[in-house]
Amino acid sequence: MYDTNDILRLLEKDGRLTPQQIAAMLAMEPEQVKAFIEKSEADGVILKYTTLIDWDKTTEESVKALIEVKIAPQRGEGFDRIAQRIYQYEEVDSVYLMSGNFDLAVYITAKTIKDVAEFVYARLAPLEGVTATATHFILKKYKEMGCAYVVPSEQEERINFA
Amino acid sequence: MMDYERLLSDNVKSLKPSGIRKFFDILEEMKSGEAISLGIGEPDFVTPWHIRDAGIYSLEKGYTKYTGNAGLMRLRQEIALYLKRRFGLEYHYKDQIIVTVGGSEAIDLAVRALVNPGDEVIIPVPSFVCYGPVTALACGKPVYVETKVENEFRLTAEELRAAITPRTKLLVLPYPNNPTGGIMERADLEALADVLRGTDIMVLSDEIYAELTYGQHHVSMANLPDMKERTIVVNGFSKSYAMTGWRMGYVCGPAPVISQMLKIHQYAIMSAPTTSQYAAIEAMREGDGDIESMRRDYDFRRRFMLDGLKALELDCFEPKGAFYMFPCIRKTGLSSEEFCERFLLEEKVAVIPGGAFGSGGEGFVRMCYASSIDNISEALNRLERFLKRL
Numbered sequence: 205m206y207d208t209n210d211i212l213r214l215l216e217k218d219g220r221l222t223p224q225q226i227a228a229m230l231a232m233e234p235e236q237v238k239a240f241i242e243k244s245e246a247d248g249v250i251l252k253y254t255t256l257i258d259w260d261k262t263t264e265e266s267v268k269a270l271i272e273v274k275i276a277p278q279r280g281e282g283f284d285r286i287a288q289r290i291y292q293y294e295e296v297d298s299v300y301l302m303s304g305n306f307d308l309a310v311y312i313t314a315k316t317i318k319d320v321a322e323f324v325y326a327r328l329a330p331l332e333g334v335t336a337t338a339t340h341f342i343l344k345k346y347k348e349m350g351c352a353y354v355v356p357s358e359q360e361e362r363i364n365f366a
Numbered sequence: 367m368m369d370y371e372r373l374l375s376d377n378v379k380s381l382k383p384s385g386i387r388k389f390f391d392i393l394e395e396m397k398s399g400e401a402i403s404l405g406i407g408e409p410d411f412v413t414p415w416h417i418r419d420a421g422i423y424s425l426e427k428g429y430t431k432y433t434g435n436a437g438l439m440r441l442r443q444e445i446a447l448y449l450k451r452r453f454g455l456e457y458h459y460k461d462q463i464i465v466t467v468g469g470s471e472a473i474d475l476a477v478r479a480l481v482n483p484g485d486e487v488i489i490p491v492p493s494f495v496c497y498g499p500v501t502a503l504a505c506g507k508p509v510y511v512e513t514k515v516e517n518e519f520r521l522t523a524e525e526l527r528a529a530i531t532p533r534t535k536l537l538v539l540p541y542p543n544n545p546t547g548g549i550m551e552r553a554d555l556e557a558l559a560d561v562l563r564g565t566d567i568m569v570l571s572d573e574i575y576a577e578l579t580y581g582q583h584h585v586s587m588a589n590l591p592d593m594k595e596r597t598i599v600v601n602g603f604s605k606s607y608a609m610t611g612w613r614m615g616y617v618c619g620p621a622p623v624i625s626q627m628l629k630i631h632q633y634a635i636m637s638a639p640t641t642s643q644y645a646a647i648e649a650m651r652e653g654d655g656d657i658e659s660m661r662r663d664y665d666f667r668r669r670f671m672l673d674g675l676k677a678l679e680l681d682c683f684e685p686k687g688a689f690y691m692f693p694c695i696r697k698t699g700l701s702s703e704e705f706c707e708r709f710l711l712e713e714k715v716a717v718i719p720g721g722a723f724g725s726g727g728e729g730f731v732r733m734c735y736a737s738s739i740d741n742i743s744e745a746l747n748r749l750e751r752f753l754k755r756l
């Protein structure tokens with residue numbers, strides 16, 4: 205009734221689940237689940253296990269920005285080569301090739317606004333093939349990876365027994 | 367000084383308050399976040415957004431007046447389509463369906479519409495706590511039949527036959543069952559139907575958990591030949607769409623019974639909440655996918671908890687419906703109430719003593735798995751610690 209994609213779906217929601225727990229939930233053998241996870245890791249289906257943190261609730265200061273990048277694609281290599289040159293930077297969180305008015309959507313995290321500016325004018329803009337950039341600072345995060353940042357407050361009175 | 371004891375209705379005074387009150391008082395005193403509650407029988411999901419949005423939208427449009435007594439026509443039409451689509455049940459929206467304030471009102475209406483003073487109502491136990499008191503309020507006589515764990519808490523034809531007397535008016539069929547998680551499959555229902563055909567006994571089939579079965583589809587008593595005419599089906603939105611707070615239920619049955627129930631509803635309730643009815647239309651139209659995804663999640667948790675209980679060597683039959691486990695705790699030597707009180711005080715996990723759901727529940731506890739895997743996992747850890755210490 206459940207297939208191996210369910211293992212991935214469960215892990216995507218909670219990376220801390222153990223093979224034993226997943227096996228119980230899906231009526232599979234723990235060894236089977238463990239083997240599948242190992243294979244998925246080896247095949248690059250599972251890329252990494254991470255934690256979603258609301259840094260705004262900590263003392264850590266950071267700035268996130270979305271940078272729209274226009275590109276003149278290079279013969280034979282399309283957008284891939286320039287995308288690769290961009291995503292190698294450590295401060296880059298995500299890079300997507302987009303349809304519409306620009307080509308690459310680049311999400312970056314930096315310590316300060318100045319750092320973002322520096323990244324754009326010193327690293328991104330001078331790249332060969334980049335014809336224009338537009339930087340949008342992220343003011344507030346509402347939801348990421350399926351998780352809302354604002355947790356609804358607990359209802360006050362609840363029925364005790366149903 | 368008013369002597370209220372003398373003034374109050376004897377019938378109401380004789381109702382027992384829920385036996386676990388004390389127990390929840392303890393829970394309330396605990397710091398929030400400290401205790402894990404597997405006690406409350408309701409989905410931990412918030413109502414899907416598109417359904418909430420439909421309710422909000424109806425308010426924005428100013429739909430704040432009463433609806434017709436039986437509920438919005440469009441909602442009743444959607445309910446008819448839904449019952450046909452999901453369970454193969456055919457009811458006409460005009461005279462066979464009433465939208466009620468939760469399944470609870472529907473149960474009350476059915477009992478009050480059918481029971482004359484002294485009539486007997488057969489109630490399988492353990493089961494949800496309202497059937498007996500509602501019967502008593504209608505001056506009927508509850509006749510409790512204990513279902514057995516060895517039968518996976520199904521009601522058998524022999525048990526039913528033994529309970530029938532010339533005064534029997536109604537059989538309550540609470541499946542999928544709260545608190546045991548037991549279900550009745552078609553063959554089980556056929557056996558009961560054989561006993562009931564040719565009698566004047568009506569069936570009140572409380573199918574509020576109909577969407578929450580695992581491994582097989584729910585079958586209604588009304589699906590069986592010659593049974594629709596003697597069956598009243600109660601269902602609602604609370605469990606299947608995670609809409610407990612909206613108080614949306616409905617009842618379907620033969621028009622002559624429904625028309626009498628409608629009179630009670632008319633005088634006691636007027637109409638079910640309008641906002642909730644608009645949200646319910648959206649649920650019926652676009653909510654099949656929500657049911658499925660929540661059901662899958664419950665099923666994951668069901669297996670997870672069952673696996674955990676088995677690892678602790680607690681006897682627990684595999685529940686195939688609703689969202690409860692009903693493990694037997696007799697080997698601990700504690701009564702179910704002692705077990706629950708100590709488990710709550712010592713390990714801060716709330717589960718419900720089986721005895722609260724009627725005789726036959728003693729020796730068992732109800733654990734609701736409509737809770738996060740983290741909660742269930744931690745509750746199982748604490749249960750392990752607790753059992754080791756006993």
